[in-house]
Amino acid sequence: MGQTLAEKILTARADTEARAGHIVVARVDLAFVQDTTGPLTVRQFSEAGLPLHNPEKTAMFIDHSAPSPAKELSNDHVFMRKFAAETGAKLSDIGEGVCHQLVAESWAKPGDVIVGADSHTVTAGALGAFATGMGSTDVAVAMALGKTWLRVPETMRIRANGKWPKGVYSKDLILYLIGMIGADGATYKSLEFTGEAVTAMSMSQRLTIANMAVEAGAKVGLFPSDAVTQSYLREHGRGELFVPLAPDADADYESTTDIDVSRLEPTVSKPHTVDNTALAKDLKGVKIEQVFIGTCTNGRLEDLALVAGMMKGKKHHPRTRLVVAPASQKILLAAIEKGYITTLVEAGATVVPPGCAACLGVHQGVLGNGESCLSTANRNFKGRMGNPESFVYLASPATAAATALRGEITDPREVL
Amino acid sequence: MLKGQAFKFGDSISTDLIVPGRLLHLRSNLPELAKHVLEDADPTFAGRVHKGDFVVGGKNFGLGSSREHAPLVIKMAGVSAIIAKSVARIFFRNAINVGLPVLICDTDGINDGDELEVDLEEGNIRDLTSGLEVGFAPIPEIMLRILDEGGLVPYIRKYGDFVLPKS
Numbered sequence: 001m002g003q004t005l006a007e008k009i010l011t012a013r014a015d016t017e018a019r020a021g022h023i024v025v026a027r028v029d030l031a032f033v034q035d036t037t038g039p040l041t042v043r044q045f046s047e048a049g050l051p052l053h054n055p056e057k058t059a060m061f062i063d064h065s066a067p068s069p070a071k072e073l074s075n076d077h078v079f080m081r082k083f084a085a086e087t088g089a090k091l092s093d094i095g096e097g098v099c100h101q102l103v104a105e106s107w108a109k110p111g112d113v114i115v116g117a118d119s120h121t122v123t124a125g126a127l128g129a130f131a132t133g134m135g136s137t138d139v140a141v142a143m144a145l146g147k148t149w150l151r152v153p154e155t156m157r158i159r160a161n162g163k164w165p166k167g168v169y170s171k172d173l174i175l176y177l178i179g180m181i182g183a184d185g186a187t188y189k190s191l192e193f194t195g196e197a198v199t200a201m202s203m204s205q206r207l208t209i210a211n212m213a214v215e216a217g218a219k220v221g222l223f224p225s226d227a228v229t230q231s232y233l234r235e236h237g238r239g240e241l242f243v244p245l246a247p248d249a250d251a252d253y254e255s256t257t258d259i260d261v262s263r264l265e266p267t268v269s270k271p272h273t274v275d276n277t278a279l280a281k282d283l284k285g286v287k288i289e290q291v292f293i294g295t296c297t298n299g300r301l302e303d304l305a306l307v308a309g310m311m312k313g314k315k316h317h318p319r320t321r322l323v324v325a326p327a328s329q330k331i332l333l334a335a336i337e338k339g340y341i342t343t344l345v346e347a348g349a350t351v352v353p354p355g356c357a358a359c360l361g362v363h364q365g366v367l368g369n370g371e372s373c374l375s376t377a378n379r380n381f382k383g384r385m386g387n388p389e390s391f392v393y394l395a396s397p398a399t400a401a402a403t404a405l406r407g408e409i410t411d412p413r414e415v416l
Numbered sequence: 417m418l419k420g421q422a423f424k425f426g427d428s429i430s431t432d433l434i435v436p437g438r439l440l441h442l443r444s445n446l447p448e449l450a451k452h453v454l455e456d457a458d459p460t461f462a463g464r465v466h467k468g469d470f471v472v473g474g475k476n477f478g479l480g481s482s483r484e485h486a487p488l489v490i491k492m493a494g495v496s497a498i499i500a501k502s503v504a505r506i507f508f509r510n511a512i513n514v515g516l517p518v519l520i521c522d523t524d525g526i527n528d529g530d531e532l533e534v535d536l537e538e539g540n541i542r543d544l545t546s547g548l549e550v551g552f553a554p555i556p557e558i559m560l561r562i563l564d565e566g567g568l569v570p571y572i573r574k575y576g577d578f579v580l581p582k583s
Contacts, residue, residue, distance in 0.1 A: 023580060036483065037483060040488075047569045048573060049573060072442065073440065076443070116482075117484075119481050119482040119506055133506050136482075136484045137484060137514065137567070137568045138510075138568065141572055147578070149580070151556070183428065184502060184504070187476070187505055214506075361436065361438050362440050382432065383436045383437070386436075387438070
């Protein structure tokens with residue numbers, strides 16, 4: 001019997017045959033934290049009383065409240081910087097970008113096991129890394145031991161075929177899938193993406209899907225490592241780290257779901273759960289006070305290029321504020337060079353520094369009572385954007401741009 | 417044997433409802449953060465919960481962010497166990513890692529305010545108010561050992577490594 005991607009990676013990292021249901025201890029290629037989970041990780045790490053296993057495989061990202069909006073958070077940042085300086089752990093400070101984007105650009109490689117104290121650690125699955133979110137203590141122990149225990153997940157295969165229609169993107173596919181299987185539809189499982197529509201996807205589009213695997217409860221969202229992976233690694237100066245990775249043809253899947261992407265339409269998650277999906281065209285008339293474009297889900301250069309293309313020479317609707325946060329410094333610089341930032345600012349956008357920005361409700365775009373935001377992020381739980389009296393809709397960058405132009409939820413095919 | 421009152425919540429209690437992002441600045445001040453536990457799901461909870469009580473949820477309890485502060489403040493509020501139909505993966509590990517038992521069973525028969533008695537050894541829950549008895553799914557052995565030590569940090573301090581049960 002062959003192996004799924006998850007079983008293959010864990011077999012290699014645990015030095016034992018890993019099959020769904022086994023409990024294994026796997027070597028960890030990268031353990032990382034960010035500024036909302038890092039301080040607790042450091043305290044638990046100190047409490048455990050062991051040294052850092054390998055500073056070169058330990059990273060700390062200050063991205064969630066960066067630059068800091070409050071003195072308590074500034075003190076958390078000071079605490080993290082001090083730990084990094086003392087131990088040699090790698091530090092990424094304010095303005096460098098969202099941890100998951102930076103992990104994709106500079107750390108993750110096919111076959112890695114990555115644990116991060118952030119649920120969206122799954123993002124690196126797009127590069128064929130078994131990357132999973134854990135809490136502060138699990139990551140603290142991985143930092144100390146250089147390994148972690150894992151239950152080898154069963155795998156749900158998602159086979160996406162067909163040609164991508166105009167106005168439909170990988171965000172629509174993942175929202176559609178979560179709407180279909182539910183916010184707990186893949187709990188404890190590996191979601192494995194294959195098919196011709198997956199092969200045709202850019203790395204940017206793959207990262208969007210892997211990022212949201214956790215919104216269906218999944219432990220990992222895995223993509224094969226192929227020519228797209230290879231050119232992405234090369235673009236970021238890491239071409240030598242490429243290894244091809246694919247599941248075996250006779251691997252054992254818990255289920256297989258076929259999706260014909262040519263039949264998908266622009267999709268939106270309505271408040272207050274990600275699986276509460278509808279088609280953008282059916283939400284016409286829903287007024288939106290803020291559009292937020294960015295995050296580890298959809299703040300990449302390809303996203304900004306699309307939005308800038310749609311908004312060039314136009315202004316956002318007077319009712320609708322437009323906030324844009326590039327996912328990393330590298331993306332911001334490229335977007336400046338290509339003129340996207342100028343276009344967006346001319347369209348009336350407020351461009352905020354690379355980082356998590358408004359996504360988690362700390363700063364840079366907290367909503368007022370009764371206000372609605374259409375966001376390209378990954379989560380719309382009640383209170384997520386800082387106010388339990390507000391409403392968050394999730395959609396693709398194209399739907400976000402169309403909505404910013406019209407002031408109400410708009411199917412991007414009306415504007416493209 | 418654990419004994420206390422049930423505080424019943426619905427499906428999909430996210431970590432944002434347990435400790436919202438707007439209170440991020442309190443995460444290094446856990447006693448203060450604990451005063452707001454589950455505030456966005458039930459603003460009266462923190463004021464009413466007593467030592468030993470149970471948080472009883474529906475489906476997919478603890479979905480969302482990896483913030484371990486969520487099970488931590490529930491434990492600090494005095495809650496002796498979380499009982500739910502299903503629990504999100506990261507929250508499950510986090511709860512065990514901070515020494516808070518998570519029991520998976522059908523919670524439909526448990527009502528808000530019922531007096532419960534939980535036998536962790538036997539694996540069952542008795543609702544003293546309604547007379548209902550329900551068993552819960554066994555906790556994986558590695559997690560039981562972590563729970564026995566009071567959490568992952570004391571476990572690692574004792575064993576220095578992960579000790580897998582012989583299969």
